[in-house]
Amino acid sequence: MKQVLHGHIIHAPELGRLEIIENGYMYVEDGRICGLGQSLDPLWRDAECCDYSDCLIMQAFCDMHLHAPQYPMLGMGMDLPLLDWLNTYTFKTESRFKDVDYARQVYRRLAQELIANGTTRVCAFSSLHLESTRVLMEEFERAGICGYVGKVNMDRNGSPELEERTEDSIRDTIAWLDGCDPDAHIKPILTPRFTPSCTDELMAELGSMAKARGLRVQSHLSENLSEIDWVGSLHPDCKQYWETYEKYGLFGPYTVMAHCVHSDARELAAIKRNQVVVAHCPDSNINLISGVAPIRHMLDEGIWVTLGSDIAGGAILPMMGVIAAAIRSSKVRRISEQWHVDFLTVAEGYYLGTSSGARYFGDKDGFASGNSLHAIVVDDRDQVDTGRLSVRERFERSIYRADAHDIKAVYSAGVRVKG
Amino acid sequence: MKQVLHGHIIHAPELGRLEIIENGYMYVEDGRICGLGQSLDPLWRDAECCDYSDCLIMQAFCDMHLHAPQYPMLGMGMDLPLLDWLNTYTFKTESRFKDVDYARQVYRRLAQELIANGTTRVCAFSSLHLESTRVLMEEFERAGICGYVGKVNMDRNGSPELEERTEDSIRDTIAWLDGCDPDAHIKPILTPRFTPSCTDELMAELGSMAKARGLRVQSHLSENLSEIDWVGSLHPDCKQYWETYEKYGLFGPYTVMAHCVHSDARELAAIKRNQVVVAHCPDSNINLISGVAPIRHMLDEGIWVTLGSDIAGGAILPMMGVIAAAIRSSKVRRISEQWHVDFLTVAEGYYLGTSSGARYFGDKDGFASGNSLHAIVVDDRDQVDTGRLSVRERFERSIYRADAHDIKAVYSAGVRVKG
Numbered sequence: 001m002k003q004v005l006h007g008h009i010i011h012a013p014e015l016g017r018l019e020i021i022e023n024g025y026m027y028v029e030d031g032r033i034c035g036l037g038q039s040l041d042p043l044w045r046d047a048e049c050c051d052y053s054d055c056l057i058m059q060a061f062c063d064m065h066l067h068a069p070q071y072p073m074l075g076m077g078m079d080l081p082l083l084d085w086l087n088t089y090t091f092k093t094e095s096r097f098k099d100v101d102y103a104r105q106v107y108r109r110l111a112q113e114l115i116a117n118g119t120t121r122v123c124a125f126s127s128l129h130l131e132s133t134r135v136l137m138e139e140f141e142r143a144g145i146c147g148y149v150g151k152v153n154m155d156r157n158g159s160p161e162l163e164e165r166t167e168d169s170i171r172d173t174i175a176w177l178d179g180c181d182p183d184a185h186i187k188p189i190l191t192p193r194f195t196p197s198c199t200d201e202l203m204a205e206l207g208s209m210a211k212a213r214g215l216r217v218q219s220h221l222s223e224n225l226s227e228i229d230w231v232g233s234l235h236p237d238c239k240q241y242w243e244t245y246e247k248y249g250l251f252g253p254y255t256v257m258a259h260c261v262h263s264d265a266r267e268l269a270a271i272k273r274n275q276v277v278v279a280h281c282p283d284s285n286i287n288l289i290s291g292v293a294p295i296r297h298m299l300d301e302g303i304w305v306t307l308g309s310d311i312a313g314g315a316i317l318p319m320m321g322v323i324a325a326a327i328r329s330s331k332v333r334r335i336s337e338q339w340h341v342d343f344l345t346v347a348e349g350y351y352l353g354t355s356s357g358a359r360y361f362g363d364k365d366g367f368a369s370g371n372s373l374h375a376i377v378v379d380d381r382d383q384v385d386t387g388r389l390s391v392r393e394r395f396e397r398s399i400y401r402a403d404a405h406d407i408k409a410v411y412s413a414g415v416r417v418k419g
Numbered sequence: 420m421k422q423v424l425h426g427h428i429i430h431a432p433e434l435g436r437l438e439i440i441e442n443g444y445m446y447v448e449d450g451r452i453c454g455l456g457q458s459l460d461p462l463w464r465d466a467e468c469c470d471y472s473d474c475l476i477m478q479a480f481c482d483m484h485l486h487a488p489q490y491p492m493l494g495m496g497m498d499l500p501l502l503d504w505l506n507t508y509t510f511k512t513e514s515r516f517k518d519v520d521y522a523r524q525v526y527r528r529l530a531q532e533l534i535a536n537g538t539t540r541v542c543a544f545s546s547l548h549l550e551s552t553r554v555l556m557e558e559f560e561r562a563g564i565c566g567y568v569g570k571v572n573m574d575r576n577g578s579p580e581l582e583e584r585t586e587d588s589i590r591d592t593i594a595w596l597d598g599c600d601p602d603a604h605i606k607p608i609l610t611p612r613f614t615p616s617c618t619d620e621l622m623a624e625l626g627s628m629a630k631a632r633g634l635r636v637q638s639h640l641s642e643n644l645s646e647i648d649w650v651g652s653l654h655p656d657c658k659q660y661w662e663t664y665e666k667y668g669l670f671g672p673y674t675v676m677a678h679c680v681h682s683d684a685r686e687l688a689a690i691k692r693n694q695v696v697v698a699h700c701p702d703s704n705i706n707l708i709s710g711v712a713p714i715r716h717m718l719d720e721g722i723w724v725t726l727g728s729d730i731a732g733g734a735i736l737p738m739m740g741v742i743a744a745a746i747r748s749s750k751v752r753r754i755s756e757q758w759h760v761d762f763l764t765v766a767e768g769y770y771l772g773t774s775s776g777a778r779y780f781g782d783k784d785g786f787a788s789g790n791s792l793h794a795i796v797v798d799d800r801d802q803v804d805t806g807r808l809s810v811r812e813r814f815e816r817s818i819y820r821a822d823a824h825d826i827k828a829v830y831s832a833g834v835r836v837k838g
Contacts, residue, residue: 072804075819076812078746079764109803289750289762315743315819324734327497331708336755343708345498384528385491393495400494400734403822 003028004044007052007377008391009036011059012351013366015299020391026057026367026375031414033371050416052377052409056395059350059367060120060374060410061319062357065218065258065279065308068136068149069094069103069127071110073312082224082288085313087159093312094127094152095161103132104139111143116404117318118376120412121361122147123218123256123279123308125191128154128164130172134179137186144410144417146374147361150191150218151176153206157196170205177213185413189256194220195231195244207249216254218279219245222267223259224290242270251276254360258308259284260298261291271303277360278305280352282329283322284313292333295326296341299348306357320399323349346396377409377419378402422447423463426471426796427810428455430478431770432785434718439810445476445786445794450833452790469835471796471828475814478769478786479539479793479829480738481776484637484677484698484727487555487568488513488522488546490529492731501643501707504732506578512731513546513571514580522551523558530562535823536737537795539831540780541566542637542675542698542727544610547573547583549591553598556605563829563836565793566780569610569637570595572625576615589624596632604832608675613639614650614663626668635673637698638664641686642678643709661689670695673779677727678703679717680710690722696779697724699771701748702741703732711752714745715760718767725776739818742768765815796828796838797821 009024027034027044035041070093077089097103114122122140126133126149133151140149151173155166164172173190180188190206192198198206210217222228222241235244242263245251253275260278263271271278280295298305308314309322316322323346330344344352355365363371378398380386386394398406409419424445432438446453446463454460489512496508516522533541541559545552545568552570559568570592574585583591592609599607609625611617617625629636641647641660654663661682664670672694679697682690690697699714717724727733728741735741742765749763763771774784782790797817799805805813817825828838 074803075816076808078815078819079762106803283747286747286750286754289753289758291754292751328702328705331705332711332751334708335705335710339708343498384493384525389495396497397494400497405824 001030002044002047003050004040004047005050005052005057005375007055007057009057009367010391010395011366012347012355013368015351016345016348018347018350018392018395019366020395022391023053028373028414031373033367033369033373035369036367054381055408056378056380056391056398058376058378058395058398059354059358060118060376060412061353062121062306062360063114063119063309063319063322064123064256064277064306064357064360065281066122066311067125068107068110069097069132070312072106074317075315076312078287078315082290083226085288090312091159091162095159097127097129097132100131100135103129103135107136107139111139111145113317113404114145115143115410115412115417116407117320118407118410119319120145120374120410120417121357123189123360124149125218126151128152128162128169130176133176137180137184140186141184144412144415146185146413148187148189148216148218150189152191152193153202154193154197155199155202166199166202169202173206173209177209189216189218190250192219192250194227195241196227196234203248203250211249216256217250218256219250219258221245221257221260222262223285224288225262228262240267242267246270246274258310259290259293261285261293268298268301268303272301275304278303279308280305280326281308281310281314282325283316284310286329287315288313292329292336294333295330295344296333304356305352306360307353318403319353320402323353324400326352346399350399373411373414375411376407378406379408380406420449421463421466422469423459423466424469424471424476424794426474426476428476428786429810429814430785431766431774432787434770435764435767437766437769437811437814438785439814441810442472447792447833450792452786452788452792454788455786473800474827475797475799475810475817477795477797477814477817478773478777479537479795479831480772481540481725481779482533482538482728482738482741483542483675483696483725483776483779484700485541485730486544487526487529488516488551489731491525493736494734495731497706497734501709501732502645504707509731510578510581514578516546516548516551519550519554522548522554526555526558530558530564532736533564534562534829534831534836535826536739537826537829538738539564539793539829539836540776542608542779543568544637545570547571547581547588549595552595556599556603559605560603563831563834565604565832567606567608567635567637569608571610571612572621573612573616574618574621585618585621588621592625592628596628607634609634609636609669611638611669613646614660615646615653622667622669630668635675636669637675638669638677640664640676640679641681642704643707644681647681659686661686665689665693677729678709678712680704680712687717687720687722691720694723697722698727699724699745700727700729700733701744702735703729705748706734707732711748711755713752714749714763715752723775724771725779726772737822738772739821742772743819745771765818769818792830792833794830795826797825798827799825
């Protein structure tokens with residue numbers, strides 16, 4: 001099927017550069033972008049036209065780190081630091097997902113809220129529960145979300161209500177992987193919670209599975225100083241945190257590591273060398289007082305940085321808000337480094353929240369030809385002064401101010417899933 | 420007229436303490452609070468009952484620093500530091516308020532958005548334009564907003580389109596003051612933009628007016644390091660920034676000074692001694708990369724701290740968002756001081772955004788008897804899991820997550836102005 005989307009097109013074909021086509025046209029065939037143009041190509045006259053005149057057609061967002069079962073505690077428990085917060089609040093919340101009906105109800109709402117806010121691709125943690133993980137994948141699929149979901153593995157240092165025996169964790173993981181539909185938009189990803197949650201035996205088993213089945217991996221790295229000390233005491237043979245993953249084959253290309261707030265030069269070099277993807281979670285890092293990640297430095301070093309909401313350490317689910325949080329976080333870093341480090345511009349923040357994540361799913365940057373159509377339509381025509389603003393200004397204002405009510409349509413994998 | 424409000428009442432009777440009355444009753448007579456109770460007082464059975472069962476009745480918010488004529492640029496120009504941002508973006512936007520019709524249209528929307536988000540009291544900058552300042556006061560009054568509005572004075576270092584001659588500034592200020600309605604909810608406040616914008620002659624004249632007419636004053640203090648250097652070079656006779664106000668009688672009780680990001684011990688002592696009110700603007704300070712104000716330290720010193728959105732250096736108009744930004748900013752400060760300084764709890768942030776500002780308007784802390792009724796009703800019943808959360812958790816979630824759509828009713832000075 002051929003479609004033409006008409007409106008002001010704003011995309012991020014490389015880090016820091018916006019391309020804006022005012023009153024432009026996007027050509028889509030069978031859900032894939034065929035090109036962009038300033039005037040309507042006569043060959044596309046008969047295609048279905050989606051007329052978004054004077055609205056903004058922007059790239060949809062990729063949330064590269066979120067904990068789906070923490071959605072019910074979004075915006076709560078914010079007066080606690082990471083490890084206390086995990087023990088007194090988070091584990092209790094996640095343990096409720098042994099109830100599949102509860103999971104169904106919560107995950108359906110989460111999926112709706114993600115789509116309503118233009119997040120069409122994710123890399124998400126489920127809980128350790130097998131059935132609820134299936135439910136999460138089904139509900140994401142039903143809502144039109146693409147990406148990866150992982151059943152969490154944790155066989156130590158959990159809580160009485162939230163921990164697996166090693167053999168159960170392995171058995172359930174295999175059962176879960178065997179049951180996944182290879183044609184679904186939501187695919188499995190191996191998810192050791194973090195080093196303190198997994199015995200060496202479990203880590204080794206997950207590393208073997210990753211290799212044997214060609215699976216991707218996601219986990220946490222160097223979020224908080226107490227956590228890093230803890231990992232050091234658990235693995236006295238490893239010089240640094242990342243080595244506790246690498247020694248089990250869980251630190252390779254397309255491994256997503258959330259946070260990396262306190263990664264030093266040596267750890268960053270390992271991240272780059274191993275083609276690991278950093279999921280920067282600016283709001284969570286501040287809420288849990290973990291620290292402020294050196295994102296500008298990572299980008300300068302050529303590290304692959306993406307963004308995550310990290311609900312519910314993060315309290316902001318909409319990725320436009322997470323982009324703004326990343327910009328603010330980079331400004332905080334600039335302040336703390338006596339104004340010697342550059343901040344992220346709005347264009348750079350947009351790239352990190354869209355193109356940089358989309359590469360994880362096989363896309364090229366921006367609305368490149370060949371990409372699957374993931375787009376949102378922002379209708380800001382009713383806002384103050386829209387008529388006299390440039391499209392670039394309207395874009396910037398949307399990043400800072402728009403909410404789900406302003407997002408008129410969302411396309412995911414070529415399908416209109418909102419509007 | 421007697422009214423009873425019924426719902427979950429959450430107020431901040433002192434810094435850091437929440438009082439929660441589940442399924443409580445608030446008694447109001449002629450717009451003033453007469454008391455709170457856990458069960459319905461039989462003497463109030465015949466009063467008009469506003470039934471907000473299972474909703475949250477919270478204090479309305481005070482925005483103690485905002486620039487009304489920057490509303491059209493909200494969320495834009497964020498890639499520039501303070502002084503460049505002023506010169507290339509802000510002055511241009513404010514200059515458009517010589518057009519009274521434009522002012523009417525913009526200010527009406529601003530007033531609506533403030534009320535929709537539960538901000539019922541403000542301390543606001545207008546532009547330098549006399550007529551548009553009147554329009555701003557009218558539109559705030561009409562929407563049900565209370566507080567102070569100031570015609571800006573600036574007779575140097577503006578831009579060709581935004582600067583006054585000294586004599587015009589004085590003449591217009593007098594004309595404006597003489598025309599204000601003493602019975603209105605919106606009252607005038609003297610507003611020298613900041614020291615670099617005002618000649619010594621103008622400052623002296625404003626100081627005399629403040630004294631002669633018993634007027635309050637608002638301005639900016641120690642926001643940015645370049646600004647502080649500039650002020651030093653303009654006033655070589657003054658050791659510190661605050662003295663450039665004090666020497667003209669513009670630094671006394673009820674003077675609101677926005678920012679105070681870089682105020683050192685000596686300047687903070689002067690602020691406290693002179694009973695100056697700090698308007699902390701956390702989002703603006705980060706957006707413009709000014710710095711992170713030491714709010715915990717100020718509170719420990721007994722300084723009167725309130726919150727401001729500071730639009731459009733701030734990009735967040737809703738005060739619930741500003742409260743969350745203040746909490747985050749305090750956590751950033753904790754990080755930068757190696758975890759040695761406490762952060763603001765949610766209860767403390769709420770106090771700063773409500774009770775602390777309300778004192779400026781003559782109220783006692785919280786929903787105290789005798790206070791004018793300024794309240795909002797948050798309806799979160801449709802959110803995830805509301806039924807199993809405590810009222811305190813629902814309150815915390817609302818601070819982080821609620822938006823204007825969740826605010827079902829707003830009362831200002833005893834009158835329902837929304838819902």
